[in-house]
Amino acid sequence: MRCTSADRGRPALTRAEPVMGTVVSFLVPDGAGRPDDVSAVLGTACTELHRIDAIFTTWDGASPLSLLRRGEAALADMPPEVAEVLSLCRAARRASGGWFDPWAMPGGVDPTGLVKGWAVERAAKLLHQAGVAAAMVNGGGDLTVFGSPGLGQPHWRIGIRHPWRPDALAAVLLATGAVATSAGYERGCHLIYPGTTAPSSRAASATVTGPSLAVADALATALAVGGDEALAAIGEVEGYAGYLIRPDGTEASTPGIVFG
């Protein structure tokens, strides 16, 4: 996806990579901090995403996480990323007031609600470490940004998908880091109360912003399940903010949300 010399330096560079059961898209705005080998950097990031996917996929019964879930392997036998993710899951469970709980899922520990965000965040870090000054990495609607989107703007303007009207946005947020949204409209009702098998009905759409997409992803899951109660917990987490659309269409947010 390297630009031709004729338009080098002008358009944003993009790449869309099917991985982790979704598509992860990269957007690197033009600017002084865009290395010439940015396509190679994106390639490295995509390779890393596939490697992480192979560890954590629950679709492959032979993946390390699947073995762990079935008790056929111990944590000590896992790649180090598994312990790191589970440690983050524990932190997110605490921060969410228990509304995010990968250990309460049917079928064994399931960190899926955090892994995608964690992987996308990791890909973004790779870009940053490679000298990319600004980028957005969007993992199927859970995204993180760094740097400026261009034209000297300090914030990225991020639309929040409307829960019932696919042709509309519910809101626009100004973001400088992670934005994760969970909702019942995607992939069926995959959000389940901890300890039960009942789908949640406390949120139509749940968005969390903050510095880490791994944490924001988990907290968005918590917010979608716990509604107002979870929003109160998220409001107490330093650096993170929540925006909730309730099933009746009313909205609530914590002070850290900046609407554009």
Next chain:
Amino acid sequence: MKVSPGLLAGATAAGFAGVLALHTMAALGPPGRNGGVMPATSASPAAGAGAARPPRPGAARLPGVGGPLRTATGTSVQFAYGTLAVRVTVRGRRITNVTVASLQTLEPTSQMISDQAIPVLRSEVLAAQSANVQGVSGASYTTSAYVQSVQAALDALHIR
């Protein structure tokens, strides 16, 4: 606000993410640079072999704001329910139309989902140009394939 089952079904299939990300960048970009006729000969290698098409001679002579109409077909992209490719028409940097160039679905249910999703996605792409955002949070399958194909078509048209 009540959610009707019909609306939910549509929304499920028509999740919405990068759509806005890509053409609002086009809409936000500096006008004029790509306004002229450019041979649409390159598509994104990363997104596969985009079937770029040369501008239609008839359309290229049409007067209008932002230059002639140009069209390109995006990469054929796999998604959860099948494979699709879209054709994008632009005038200058503005997307004027998006149509489905090809769609193969796995089974009748997939066809039904796609039939619901695609008109919605189309309206999203067109509407998104007026929404001044760089990305969208909240998404799903069909969207991603649609976006990927639209992106490939825009790449072929040298519009980002």
